[in-house]
Amino acid sequence: MVDAVTAQEMQQYDHYTIEEIGVPSLVLMERAAISVTEVLGAGKFDLTNVLVMAGLGNNGGDGIAIARLLAQKGVKVDLLVLGDENRATVNTKQQLTIARNYGLPIIHRVKDFRNYTVIVDALFGIGLSKPVPVKLGEIIKRVNAANIPVVSVDVPSGLDATTGAILGSAIRATATVTFAYAKTGLLQGEGTKRAGSIYIKDIGIYSPEEIADFKVGIEEN
Numbered sequence: 001m002v003d004a005v006t007a008q009e010m011q012q013y014d015h016y017t018i019e020e021i022g023v024p025s026l027v028l029m030e031r032a033a034i035s036v037t038e039v040l041g042a043g044k045f046d047l048t049n050v051l052v053m054a055g056l057g058n059n060g061g062d063g064i065a066i067a068r069l070l071a072q073k074g075v076k077v078d079l080l081v082l083g084d085e086n087r088a089t090v091n092t093k094q095q096l097t098i099a100r101n102y103g104l105p106i107i108h109r110v111k112d113f114r115n116y117t118v119i120v121d122a123l124f125g126i127g128l129s130k131p132v133p134v135k136l137g138e139i140i141k142r143v144n145a146a147n148i149p150v151v152s153v154d155v156p157s158g159l160d161a162t163t164g165a166i167l168g169s170a171i172r173a174t175a176t177v178t179f180a181y182a183k184t185g186l187l188q189g190e191g192t193k194r195a196g197s198i199y200i201k202d203i204g205i206y207s208p209e210e211i212a213d214f215k216v217g218i219e220e221n
């Protein structure tokens with residue numbers, strides 16, 4: 001069993017699962033989104049008025065799927081998408097199309113983050129390797145200052161998933177729902193102060209060692 005992985009290791013496992021095993025990336029994204037809604041719905045968070053903040057990378061795609069799943073359960077949710085949609089990843093563009101086809105309104109600014117009972121942070125995940133753009137850093141500071149419970153998707157946005165360093169500004173989360181394995185950056189440096197309670201969720205991405213274990217188990221049965 002792997003304890004914690006770097007962003008690079010996780011990217012290799014993602015890539016292997018998608019390209020070699022053949023699981024479509026949108027399937028993984030849906031499982032990631034479902035796992036976050038499970039944590040949100042487990043009774044620890046007040047879902048009266050939810051904000052989902054989504055960036056343009058695949059972490060944002062997770063966020064858009066989370067907003068859709070919550071809305072379909074009758075939860076009042078605002079979906080804030082930050083940045084130029086033309087620069088979104090293929091998966092995230094697809095999530096935007098799906099959300100719009102289900103009639104989900106998308107907003108581009110928030111007056112007061114204190115109006116929400118919980119904020120889902122899907123701005124940046126393990127793909128962030130350079131400082132967050134200044135405008136998004138300002139949003140992160142406003143969210144932290146609002147003092148509302150925040151659930152981060154995979155890693156608190158702005159945190160280096162490998163080192164736990166802050167890349168300009170970072171979200172201070174109440175809880176972090178991380179996928180497949182803990183990320184080393186959640187367990188060291190600022191990660192220990194920013195991640196809050198860590199939930200590790202199986203979404204169907206495994207290390208080569210675990211895949212080898214499945215094969216042994218299957219052969220033995």
Ligand SMILES: NC(=O)C1=CN([C@@H]2O[C@H](COP(=O)(O)OP(=O)(O)OC[C@H]3O[C@@H](n4cnc5c(N)ncnc54)[C@H](O)[C@@H]3O)[C@@H](O)[C@H]2O)[C@@H](O)CC1
Pocket residue numbers: 014015025026028029030032055056057058059060062082083084089123124125126127128129133136153154155179
């Ligand atoms: N590979 C996959 O298919 C999966 C990815 N997943 C999610 O995807 C994340 C990793 O996704 P990515 O590698 O796409 O990277 P991230 O979504 O972590 O985004 C970081 C990258 O996007 C850019 N970016 C994002 N929003 C921006 C904005 N508003 N303005 C300017 N630049 C912006 C950043 O500069 C950076 O290069 C994981 O943490 C996880 O949440 C999960 O859905 C599981 C499956």
Ligand SMILES: [K+]
Pocket residue numbers: 059121122123124125152153154155156157
């Ligand atoms: K995040």
